[in-house]
Amino acid sequence: MTEKTAKKRHNMRDVAxxxxxxxxxxxxxxxxxxxxxxxxxxxxxxxxxxLNFVPSAAARVINxxxxxxxxxxxxxxxxxxxxxxxxxxxxxLADHGFSLVVATTHDDPDREARRAQDLLNLxxxxxxxxxxxxxxxxxxxxxRYKTPVIATSYFDPSSPLVTVGYDNGAAALRALxxxxxxxxxxxxxxxxxxxxxxxTRARVRALKRQPAQALQFHDVPMGLAASESVEDVLQSDPRxxxxxxxxxxxxxxxxxxxxxxxxxxxxxxxxxxVDDLPSSQSIWPPLSSVHLPVTRMGTCAAERxxxxxxxxxxxxxxxxxxxxxxxxxxxxLDGRAREP
Amino acid sequence: MTEKTAKKRHNMRDVAxxxxxxxxxxxxxxxxxxxxxxxxxxxxxxxxxxLNFVPSAAARVINxxxxxxxxxxxxxxxxxxxxxxxxxxxxxLADHGFSLVVATTHDDPDREARRAQDLLNLxxxxxxxxxxxxxxxxxxxxxRYKTPVIATSYFDPSSPLVTVGYDNGAAALRALxxxxxxxxxxxxxxxxxxxxxxxTRARVRALKRQPAQALQFHDVPMGLAASESVEDVLQSDPRxxxxxxxxxxxxxxxxxxxxxxxxxxxxxxxxxxVDDLPSSQSIWPPLSSVHLPVTRMGTCAAERxxxxxxxxxxxxxxxxxxxxxxxxxxxxLDGRAREP
DNA sequence: GATCATCGTGTAACTAGTTACATCTGGCCC
DNA sequence: GGGCCAGATGTAACTAGTTACACGATGATC
Numbered sequence: 001m002t003e004k005t006a007k008k009r010h011n012m013r014d015v016a017x018x019x020x021x022x023x024x025x026x027x028x029x030x031x032x033x034x035x036x037x038x039x040x041x042x043x044x045x046x047x048x049x050x051l052n053f054v055p056s057a058a059a060r061v062i063n064x065x066x067x068x069x070x071x072x073x074x075x076x077x078x079x080x081x082x083x084x085x086x087x088x089x090x091x092x093l094a095d096h097g098f099s100l101v102v103a104t105t106h107d108d109p110d111r112e113a114r115r116a117q118d119l120l121n122l123x124x125x126x127x128x129x130x131x132x133x134x135x136x137x138x139x140x141x142x143x144r145y146k147t148p149v150i151a152t153s154y155f156d157p158s159s160p161l162v163t164v165g166y167d168n169g170a171a172a173l174r175a176l177x178x179x180x181x182x183x184x185x186x187x188x189x190x191x192x193x194x195x196x197x198x199x200t201r202a203r204v205r206a207l208k209r210q211p212a213q214a215l216q217f218h219d220v221p222m223g224l225a226a227s228e229s230v231e232d233v234l235q236s237d238p239r240x241x242x243x244x245x246x247x248x249x250x251x252x253x254x255x256x257x258x259x260x261x262x263x264x265x266x267x268x269x270x271x272x273x274v275d276d277l278p279s280s281q282s283i284w285p286p287l288s289s290v291h292l293p294v295t296r297m298g299t300c301a302a303e304r305x306x307x308x309x310x311x312x313x314x315x316x317x318x319x320x321x322x323x324x325x326x327x328x329x330x331x332x333l334d335g336r337a338r339e340p
Numbered sequence: 341m342t343e344k345t346a347k348k349r350h351n352m353r354d355v356a357x358x359x360x361x362x363x364x365x366x367x368x369x370x371x372x373x374x375x376x377x378x379x380x381x382x383x384x385x386x387x388x389x390x391l392n393f394v395p396s397a398a399a400r401v402i403n404x405x406x407x408x409x410x411x412x413x414x415x416x417x418x419x420x421x422x423x424x425x426x427x428x429x430x431x432x433l434a435d436h437g438f439s440l441v442v443a444t445t446h447d448d449p450d451r452e453a454r455r456a457q458d459l460l461n462l463x464x465x466x467x468x469x470x471x472x473x474x475x476x477x478x479x480x481x482x483x484r485y486k487t488p489v490i491a492t493s494y495f496d497p498s499s500p501l502v503t504v505g506y507d508n509g510a511a512a513l514r515a516l517x518x519x520x521x522x523x524x525x526x527x528x529x530x531x532x533x534x535x536x537x538x539x540t541r542a543r544v545r546a547l548k549r550q551p552a553q554a555l556q557f558h559d560v561p562m563g564l565a566a567s568e569s570v571e572d573v574l575q576s577d578p579r580x581x582x583x584x585x586x587x588x589x590x591x592x593x594x595x596x597x598x599x600x601x602x603x604x605x606x607x608x609x610x611x612x613x614v615d616d617l618p619s620s621q622s623i624w625p626p627l628s629s630v631h632l633p634v635t636r637m638g639t640c641a642a643e644r645x646x647x648x649x650x651x652x653x654x655x656x657x658x659x660x661x662x663x664x665x666x667x668x669x670x671x672x673l674d675g676r677a678r679e680p
Numbered sequence: 681g682a683t684c685a686t687c688g689t690g691t692a693a694c695t696a697g698t699t700a701c702a703t704c705t706g707g708c709c710c
Numbered sequence: 711g712g713g714c715c716a717g718a719t720g721t722a723a724c725t726a727g728t729t730a731c732a733c734g735a736t737g738a739t740c
Contacts, residue, residue: 013726013727021689024689031728058463063694067398077417077424078423080423087444094444100442103434122397123397252622282623283623351695365718376718399696404725
C-alpha cells in the first residue's frame with residue numbers, strides 16, 4: 001500500500017525492506033537451510049504473509065540450473081496405449097520430483113522437432129519419445145543440448161538412443177505362435193499405416209521372416225474403418241481361419257466387420273490383436289491379444305530418465321516382456337475351410 | 341577448449357568474449373530485434389555455433405515474467421474421456437504458444453493441492469482443473485498467486501471458478517428422457533463412486549429430482565466389476581426394463597454382466613451410458629450414450645485460458661451442449677416385465 | 681581476563697539475459 | 711569545416727534469488 005501499488009508481485013527485496021532485514025536473511029528463511037533467530041524468522045514470515053510473497057521459480061532455476069521438468073513427445077494423447085503409459089510415467093516422475101510436460105507430434109517428424117525445440121526453450125532436462133525414428137532436426141537438437149532421451153515402445157540395444165521397451169517383432173510372433181499352436185494354418189495379417197511408425201514396421205518385418213506360414217498381408221485403414229476391409233480379406237482366400245491384427249483397434253474393427261458378415265468369432269474365425277487395450281476385455285467376445293507392458297514401461301522409463309538426469313550417467317536400455325493373453329481364440333478344426 | 345572445459349553449457353558472456361563483442365550485441369543478435377552490422381552478426385553467429393550456445397529459458401522468464409506454461413490437473417490420464425480432452429487442450433494451447441504440464445490428482449484433493457504447488461513453483465501461468473470441488477489449500481494457492489483457472493467438465497455460471505463445460509444434471513436427464521420416450525417406466529440407475537467426484541453427484545441429484553419416474557438407484561464399483569452388480573439390480577425389481585449408467589465404463593460392465601446372465605441387450609434390457617467413449621461404438625451391441633463434447637471443451641478451455649493470461653481479463657464461463665446418441669436402445673414393450 | 685568458537689546477520693558477488701542510455705563513428709548538408 | 715543525424719556498439723543497471731565471505735556479538739574455556 002505504500003509506493004508500489006502498481007506492481008503486482010512482490011519480490012525478496014520488498015520482503016526484506018518490509019521486515020527490516022537483508023535479502024540474504026529472507027532467502028535463508030525461505031530455503032530453511034541456514035540458522036536464523038526465531039524472532040527474525042517470525043518477522044520475516046509475517047512480512048511474507050503481509051506482502052503475499054511467493055518466490056519466483058525462474059530465479060531459482062537460474063541459480064540451480066535445474067528445472068525439474070521432463071518432456072514427453074507422443075503421437076497423440078487420445079489413445080489408450082499412450083495414456084496408460086503417460087499415466088504411469090507422470091506418477092513415477094512426480095515421485096522423483098519431476099513434472100511432466102507433454103507435447104503431441106501426430107506422427108509428424110517435423111512437428112516433433114518443433115515441439116522438442118519449444119520444450120527445450122522451456123528448459124526441460126530430458127525427453128521421453130516414442131519409437132526410434134526421428135527427424136534429423138530432432139537428432140541435432142538433442143546432440144547440441146546433450147539432453148538425456150529415452151525412446152520407448154521399442155527395444156533395440158544397438159540404437160544410438162537408449163530404449164526402454166519391448167521387442168515389437170517378438171510381440172507379433174507371439175500372436176502368430178498362439179494361432180499356429182491352435183492349429184491355424186492360413187492366417188491373414190492386418191496392419192495399419194506404417195509410415196512414420198517404426199513399431200508397426202518391426203512387427204510386419206518379423207512376420208514376413210516366417211516363411212513356414214501361409215501369411216497374407218493386408219494394409220487397412222486405422223480405426224473402425226477396418227471393419228469394411230474384412231470382406232476383401234475373406235474373399236481373397238476362403239481358407240483363412242484366423243486374423244492376426246497388429247493392433248487392438250484394428251482387431252476390434254475387424255470383429256465388427258465379421259459380425260456384419262455373420263461370421264462368428266471365434267467359432268468361424270479366430271481374431272487376435274496386439275496391445276491388449278483395457279477395452280479389449282469388455283467387448284464380446286473378449287479379444288485375445290498380446291499384452292504390452294506399457295505401465296511398467298512408463299515406470300521404468302521415468303526411473304531411468306530421472307537417474308540419468310541426476311547422476312549424468314547415461315541410462316542403460318531395458319527390455320520388457322510381452323505376453324500372449326488368450327481370451328477367445330479357439331482351436332482350428334484341422335484346417336477345415338469355412339463354409340463359403 | 342581454453343580455460344573452461346569443465347563448464348558444460350556456455351552463456352552469453354562466453355559468446356561475447358569469443359566473438360570479441362559485448363553481451364548486449366550477442367543479445368541483440370539472438371533476439372533479432374535491434375540492428376547489428378552484418379559482419380558483427382556473422383561473427384557472433386559463428387561464435388554461437390562454435391560454442392554450441394543455447395540461451396537459458398529461465399533467464400528469459402526472469403526478464404519477461406512469462407513462462408508460457410499452463411498446468412492441467414486431472415484425476416488420471418488413463419481414461420479415454422480425459423485423454424481426449426487433454427489431446428484437444430494440448431493442441432490448441434500449442435497453437436497459442438503455450439506448453440502443457442500435466443499432473444494427476446487420482447481424485448485426492450490433497451494431492452491436487454500439492455501438485456498445484458509444484459506446478460506453480462515451475463511457474464505455470466494458469467490452470468485447467470476438473471470439476472468444481474477442490475481443497476481449501478488449492479483455493480488459497482490460486483487466490484494468493486492470482487492464477488487464472490478454468491474448471492472443466494462442469495458448467496456453473498454461479499461458481500467462483502470460471503467453468504467451461506456441460507450441465508451434468510441435464511446430461512443425465514437426457515439419458516432418462518430417451519428411455520422414457522422409448523416407453524421404459526421402471527429404470528435402474530447405476531452410479532460409480534461419488535466421493536470427490538462432483539460430476540457424478542450432480543448427475544444423481546438431477547435424477548433424484550424427477551419424482552415422476554420409478555428410478556432405483558444403485559452404487560456399483562467402478563470398471564468391469566460393475567458386471568457383478570447387475571444380478572442384484574435385476575433381482576431387486578423384476579419390472580426393470582432399462583438400466584441408466586452414469587458412465588460408459590459402468591455401462592460396458594453392466595452389458596457384460598447381462599450377457600453372463602443371458603439377458604439380451606437390447607431385446608430384454610435397454611442400457612444407456614453417459615460419456616460416449618470411442619470404445620462404446622465398437623462393442624456389441626453399440627452402446628447408446630450421452631455424448632459429452634470433450635474435444636470442444638479442450639479447445640475452448642485452451643482458448644479462453646490463453647486469452648485470460650494474455651489480456652488479464654477474467655474469462656467468461658461457457659456452456660457446451662450434450663446430446664443423446666441412440667444406438668442400441670429399443671422401445672419397451674409397454675412395460676411388460678422380463679421373463680424371470 | 682584473553683582467546684577461541686559459534687551464531688546471527690549483512691554485504692556483495694555471483695547465476696543469465698535484457699535493455700535504457702551513453703558513446704563513437706561515419707556520412708551528409710550548408 | 712562545423713553541425714547534425716543515424717546506425718552500431720558498449721556500459722551498466724536492471725529482472726529475482728542464492729551464497730561465499732566478513733563482521734559483530736555472544737558464550738565457553740583456559
